[in-house]
Amino acid sequence: MKNRQMMEQSILDSVLCVMVKPCNAKEMRSTLSQLGVMDKTKKTTTYGQVVVIPITEIAFKHFTNASRTCPNQNVDDSLIYVCITCGKISQINQEATSANQSCQCIQFKSCGSLNNITFHVAKIPLEKIRKKQLSPSQRLEDVLLLIFDNKNIPIDDDMKEKFPKNWEIHGDLVLFPSHCFNNDIWDSMTVEDWQKVLAAVGGKRLARSRGGVHSDGFRTPNVELLLGESGWVQHIDNGIRYSFDITKCMFSSGNITEKIRVANMKCDGETIVDLYAGIGYFTLPYLVHANAAFVHACEWNPNAIAALKRNLVLNKVQDRCTVYEGDNRQTCPSEVADRVNLGLIPSSGEGWPVACKALKKKGGILHIHGNVTSPPAGKNSSRLPQSMSPFVPESNALIDNTLAIETDVQMTESSLSCAFSVGHLEDKNLPSCNPENVPTKKAIPTCNLSNTSSRVANVKGQTSVDTSAHSSNDCHRLPDKKNSQQQSWQNWSYEVSQQIRQLCIEIKGGDWSTHVLHIERVKSYAPHIDHVVVDLECRPIKPDKTS
Incomplete structure (x- = not known):
C-alpha cells in the first residue's frame, strides 16, 4: 500500500514529455507545435543524453498513428514510461499502481516515430522541468x-x-x-x-x-x-473615483490628458456649467482638484445620471453640484457660469447657444470640444485662408487685461497657445488698419495676430525654432512638420470664435469679443482627425462713452 501511494504521488509530481535525441529536438518541437500539443507552461530541457519536450494529454490522439516499428528500448529505466496508444504507464509497476493508471494494451509501447524522428514518451520528475513564464x-x-x-x-x-x-x-x-x-x-x-x-x-x-x-x-x-x-465597476483616475455600469455606460480613457488639464486649472470661487456631464468626466476634476465653488452638471442619459450622482457621493462633493436631468437646451440655468465645458464629440455645436446663454453677464470662458480634420501634409497651404488673414497692429498695444492679444505663439505636438481675437479693435483705440482682404466692421470679424515674435518649442526637446520680425503675411507660418495639422486646429478655432461671438451678440445683446486662449489636442480620433479643445474667452465690449 505504501509503495502504491508513493508511486501515485510520483506520477502526480511528474510532467508528460516526449524524449528525442538532441539533433532531432528542433524539428520535433516544430512538429509538436504544429499539432498544438506542446505544453507551453513548461520549458524544453535536457535529461541525461536526451532532450525532453513537455506535451499535453491531447498529444495521444496524434500518436495513435505514429509508427511503432522502432525498438521499445528504454532511455532510462528509472523513468515512468507511457504507452503512446492509451496514454497510461507501463505495467512494470502495476503492483505499485491502481489498474486505471496502468496500460492494459496487449503490447505496451512507449516508443514511436513522427516525421521519421524516433521518440519516447515518459513522465519526467517535476523538479527536472522548469516552469515557463507565459503571457x-x-x-x-x-x-x-x-x-x-x-x-x-x-x-x-x-x-x-x-x-x-x-x-x-x-x-x-x-x-x-x-x-x-x-x-x-x-x-x-x-x-x-x-x-x-x-x-x-x-x-x-x-x-x-x-x-x-x-x-x-x-x-x-x-x-x-x-x-x-453586476456590471458596476470603478476606476481611479488622478485620485478621482469613477463608478459606472459597464453594460450601460461608456468610459473614455483616451481623454485622461484633458481631465488632468482641467484638474490643474485654478477655478477657485468659480461657477462651472458642464453641458455634457456623463458620469462626471470633467465635473469631478473641476470639483475635486480645480476647486470650483459650484458645478451645474447637465446630462440626459438616465444611466449616466445614476453613475454621476453615485460618483459625486463617492468623491464627497455632492454638496457643490446640482445635476440637471434631461435636454440641456431646456434644463441648463442661465447667466450663472464663469466657465462652460462642452465635452461632446464629434461636435458640441448644438450646445453653443446654451453655453452662451449660461455665461454670466460679464462673460467667461468656454472649453469647446470638437473633431478637427487635417489634410495630409503638403495638401494645403501653411497659411490662413485669405478671408482669415490677420490684422497686425503697428504697435505692441494690448486690448486690455481680459482681452490681451498674445505676443507669442507657443506650439507643441499636442497643444497650441494662439494669438488671435475676434472683435473690433477700433473699439479699444488701437491703431486702425483695414486691408482689402480683411472684412469690415459689419462683416466677419477680423483675426488678430501679433507679429512681435513667433516662438515654436517642442517640449520633447526635438526642435526649437525662434524667429522674429516677420512680415504681416508670414507671422502666422507654422513649422513644416506639424504645419498641416496645427493650421487646421487654428482655422477651426478661428471659425468657432466667430460663431460664438455672433451667438453672444444675438443671445446676450450688445457687442462681444472672443479670444482664443489655448488649443489642446486630446487624442487622435481617426486618421487625420483629432479630438481638439479650444479655450475661448468671451467678454462684452463696453461702448466708448466719449464717442
Missing part, C-alpha cells in the same frame, strides 16, 4: 485550444489569430473586445468554459463587447455580461 494571452490561448479540442472543434491558424490578444480590465471585471468573437464557434461556449477562460486571465467577472452601441439615443454600449451578477 496572459498565451495562457488564454492554451485554455481555449483545450476547450475546443474537447468539443472536437478544429481550430486553424486564422481562427487562432482571432483569439483575444488584449482586453480591458475594470477592477475585477475583464472585458473582451468585439473583434474576437465573430465566429460561430463561440456560441458553443458554456458557463464552465467561460469560468476556465476567466481563470486564465484573472478576475472575478467576465464580459464581452458585441461591438458598436445600441440605437437608443444614449449610445449605450453593446456589452454582454458573461460571468457575474
